[in-house]
Amino acid sequence: MSKKPFPDVGQWYVNEEGDRFEVVAVDEPEETIEIQYFNGDVEELDGDTWREMTVAMIAAPEDWSGPFDDLVADDFGDTERPYHPEDWNGPVESIESDIGLDWESED
Numbered sequence: 001m002s003k004k005p006f007p008d009v010g011q012w013y014v015n016e017e018g019d020r021f022e023v024v025a026v027d028e029p030e031e032t033i034e035i036q037y038f039n040g041d042v043e044e045l046d047g048d049t050w051r052e053m054t055v056a057m058i059a060a061p062e063d064w065s066g067p068f069d070d071l072v073a074d075d076f077g078d079t080e081r082p083y084h085p086e087d088w089n090g091p092v093e094s095i096e097s098d099i100g101l102d103w104e105s106e107d
Contacts, residue, residue: 004051007033013055020061 007023008015013035014020024042025034031047038061045053 002089006047006050012058012060014058020058022060 004029004071006026009026012020012022020038021035021043022038023033024036026032033045033047033050034042035045036042
């Protein structure tokens with residue numbers, strides 16, 4: 001029977017308890033795996049523990065706020081109206097013109 005391979009850094013998993021986590025570091029010579037749960041907790045596992053775990057690969061969560069427990073809705077920006085590229089002006093359009101101003105005039 002072959003060993004369970006080490007995970008890839010950046011891959012997300014879910015365990016039997018439903019906890020979602022990302023692999024943030026792998027040290028194959030030392031046989032350690034560092035994971036960060038969605039809520040921000042970090043844990044280091046040895047290779048044997050990893051091989052005994054029942055996990056399934058999942059897509060990275062779209063909600064990035066998990067590790068930040070002190071956020072409120074305003075921290076996410078304008079949640080009332082999402083921004084769309086077609087609403088953005090060019091950067092030059094936001095500059096006020098100084099035509100008609102005489103910067104070198106003496107009072």
